Amino acid sequence: MKIITFTAIKGGVGKTTLTLNYGDWLAKHGKKVLLIDLDHQCNLTTVFEKTRRNNTIAEAFKETDNAQKVKIDSVGPNLDLIAGFIDLDVLGSYLENNSNKEMMLFMWFKNNSDSLSLTDYDYILIDTHPDFSTITKNSIAISNYLLSPITPSEHGYNAKFDLETRLEKFRK
Incomplete structure (x- = not known):
């Protein structure tokens, strides 16, 4: 299993489009792909379904025993989705005082790998918000690869x- 995060500090560079199209391409070539929408704008999610408040990726960042479980939706042949959560940015700000704040997704993967058959996927592709927040750092921490598209401009x-x-500081 390879985990690839699509991340950039600047918005509008095509992270969601690349995540979607690469996932679709891999699925059409026989690879089992899981898409995770870690952007609170939920654009990747809304390609396939309406946003919802339950059973989303947000559950991975909650510490309560009663937290609802993350639901994996089949959205096409060989293509599954963990839906985004529109208040993920708010949830991320609540995590700031947590000592494991940047490893919560890692711990969730470890604790749920068997029950959700996460290791059955050839690729897990993660779409992130254009920032370097706690939620984005969580996706970076579990990734084998980072893809960061840029626009051909001074800002890009x-x-x-x-x-x-920021990545160099995070590595240290």
Whole structure:
């Protein structure tokens, strides 16, 4: 299983489109793909279904025993989705005082890998919000690869270096 996060500091660079199209391409070539929408705008989710408030990726960031379970929806042949949550940004701000705040998704994967058959996927593709928040850092922490599209502009170029600087600090 390979986990790939599509991330960038700048918005409008095509993260969601790339996540969707690459996932679709992999699925059409026989790979089993799970898409995870970690952007509170939920654009990846709304391609397939209406947004909802229950059973979304937000459950992975909750520590209560009564938290509803994440639901994996089949959205096409070989293509599944964990829906985004419109208040994920608010939830992320609540995590700031948590000592494991940047490893919560990792721990959720570890604790739910068997019950949700996460290791059955060839690829897990994660779409993120254009920021370097706690939620985005969680996706980076579990990823084998990061893909960061940039626009051919001064702002796009600067965003590339901003992301590299932040990634280096996060690694340390």
